[in-house]
């Protein structure tokens with residue numbers, strides 16, 4: 001993908017998001033708003049031009065899967081509709097490379113706000129030189145809003161773009177899923193099984209709703225949807241992998 005026009009941005013945003021994901025939730029004003037087993041979900045309350053854009057950071061620990069497997073199921077379009085419940089339609093607009101695609105997603109309407117769509121590049125990468133010496137493999141999927149000739153934003157009132165769908169408000173998002181595989185080697189030198197695996201997950205998301213939506217509605221949606229999404233997604237990956245050979 002190094003030749004693609006988006007490559008410099010993909011490289012920069014992915015590196016930034018990896019750094020941001022690694023920052024603990026201790027410092028700063030992260031507010032814990034959901035807990036479920038090992039999952040802790042934090043938010044910061046922020047508004048941009050009167051729009052709620054609360055950054056979200058979740059940490060979770062899932063036994064029995066690797067960081068690669070978690071990122072693979074998050075990145076691949078083939079499984080998305082199995083675990084994403086807030087999407088009405090999903091389309092791969094461009095396959096940039098095996099590890100980089102451009103998605104257009106139409107999300108279900110959240111009453112009373114207008115319906116939204118999201119257009120973003122998605123990049124899967126193994127993080128080569130982790131600072132943590134005993135870290136196994138660290139994998140990241142970074143999703144970041146982009147433009148694309150085949151899906152211009154809705155008519156902005158000044159002129160109607162010939163292909164504009166004119167229906168949905170386009171959100172602006174940056175999302176990162178960072179997964180680290182920890183292996184507890186079996187004492188007796190036996191082969192590693194899924195019982196020896198632990199996946200440490202950090203999920204970061206900032207979604208700008210793109211057009212006005214009541215702060216109370218947005219905060220209620222995020223409070224309800226994000227814990228549901230991360231729980232459903234991680235259980236889905238565990239179920240998909242449990243009877244398959246381990247992939248690092």
Ligand SMILES: CCCCCc1ccc(-c2ccc(S(=O)(=O)CCO)cc2)cc1CCc1ccccn1
Pocket residue numbers: 084086105107110113114116118143171173175205207209213218221222225226229
């Ligand atoms: C009035 C509602 C306006 C916002 C609607 C909206 C739009 C997009 C998104 C969203 C959320 C996560 C991703 S991802 O992590 O990249 C996975 C791939 O799908 C991409 C898009 C979210 C939401 C808000 C609704 C909502 C909140 C949490 C989870 C799901 N939906």
